[in-house]
Structure formats: C-alpha cells, structure tokens
Amino acid sequence: MLNKNEIKERLNKIYGKIPDDFPCRHCHSCCGPIIWFKPEEIVIREYLELHNMDYIVWSIDEFKKNNMRCPYLKDDRCSIYDVRPLVCRLQGHAEDLPCIKFKTGQFLSQKIVDEIKTEFDQLVTQLKGNDVFYGTKKFDYL
Numbered sequence: 001m002l003n004k005n006e007i008k009e010r011l012n013k014i015y016g017k018i019p020d021d022f023p024c025r026h027c028h029s030c031c032g033p034i035i036w037f038k039p040e041e042i043v044i045r046e047y048l049e050l051h052n053m054d055y056i057v058w059s060i061d062e063f064k065k066n067n068m069r070c071p072y073l074k075d076d077r078c079s080i081y082d083v084r085p086l087v088c089r090l091q092g093h094a095e096d097l098p099c100i101k102f103k104t105g106q107f108l109s110q111k112i113v114d115e116i117k118t119e120f121d122q123l124v125t126q127l128k129g130n131d132v133f134y135g136t137k138k139f140d141y142l
Helices: 004-015 038-050 060-065 086-090 108-124
Strands: none
Touching: 004 038, 004 086, 004 108, 038 108, 086 108
C-alpha cells in the first residue's frame, strides 16, 4: 500500500500534465456537485485536517439553496484549490469538460487526456478504490 507522500507524488505527476494557465473568469459555472476518488480523498482529508476545515457533504436541497455551487467555494474562491480533484483540474482543458464561459477551442490532446486517465485509473486501482466514490453530494441510495 502506498503512503500519503507516495500518493501525493503520483497525483502531482498526473496533475503536472495539465497546464495551470487556464484564463479562468471565476464564474464558477463548473463548481457544482462533484465526485472524486480514493487517492484524492486521502489528500483532501489531510488538507482539511491541516487547515482546520470541515469535510462537507450536502444534500440536494442544500445544493439548491446554494445555487448548486460547491460547498468548498468560499468568498468567490475554491477553499481546497491546492488539492482540488482531477475533474476540477481538467475543466476547460478537456474537450468533454469545456468551460462554458471561455471558449478557446484549445484543449489537451486526446493522447494526453488518455495518459492522464490511464495513470489516474492505475493509482485508483492500486489503492483498491475502483468502486468507491467520494464527493460533495449526499447520495440517497447510500
């Protein structure tokens, strides 16, 4: 089993394939209910603990009351930005996750996206997290 530092190193290697120069307009259209996976859960939990922050999971009613915004969106910024999940990092960089406000048409190549997904899937599998999902929304069936 990998320790936290090894998990962080592997995630950082994966995340390093995603440019961080996206011209985000902070409209937060993409900041709604999200899911993440076991390696991200480990890193997010540690980050929240280190920063004395609560782990937040909302019901659909709570999301509706908050305009479907992510509960980690505080003061117009992501409060877990440093450890945000892969889906957040790929927003605006992958063709199937385009930014609805800023259309550059310049996405990562499918080859790079496939590499990211493969490496991420391998990490999830290594942590025996294939059928485990985490996120900001309570699931009625759990």
